[in-house]
Amino acid sequence: MNMKNIQTRIARAIDTTRRIVPGYFEKTVAGRLPKTGAGSIVVGFESAEELEKALINANWEAYSHPALMVGTEAFVTKDIRGQLGVIELVDLPADAVVTLDDRKNTGKVSCVVAGVRGQDVDFMVIILGPEQGEEVVFTFHPGDPVNPSQIQVEPGMHGRQVVISEALGMGLEMAKIV
DSSP states (O other): OOHHHHHHHHHHHHHHHHHHSTTHHHHHHHTTSTTTOOSSEESSOOSHHHHHHHHHHSOOEEEOOTTSOTTOEEEEESSSOEEOOEEEGGGSOTTOEEEEEOTTOOSBOEEEEOOOOOOEESOEEEEEEEETTEEEEEEEEESOOOOOOOOBOOTTOTTOEEEHHHHHHHTOOEEEEO
């Protein structure tokens, strides 16, 4: 698939995401901007509009990685840079506290923790997949994918603080740095 076809496909997936999962794409973009982001962020963009335009106009190519979920497709570009913002829970002190989070209302909980973001990376990955029989943007981020959380959100879970051992016991592996 040539770059122009990939750009068209990504633009269509963005529009489809907005139509069938209202608010999700906007929350994903906000989550990558330096001032409002949680986890890995982009560098060089201050507004959602700038970032969206860059996503559509980037030079994308097909990308493969073992952490991609079955049924998804990924693309990579060196046109958008970022800074890593995830850490493995086992790398945090045992008594550290993380906050359970589902800020994008995915129905899956992840962890966030205060800290300093990591290294700069010179590439962005976008992951597309099926939702209601149509292709949408699942996520985009600088750096390689990590296994997504499969832990269902239960009432009262979002915003609850837990220690590392409890988060690990729930099956969580990573935390987004805020």
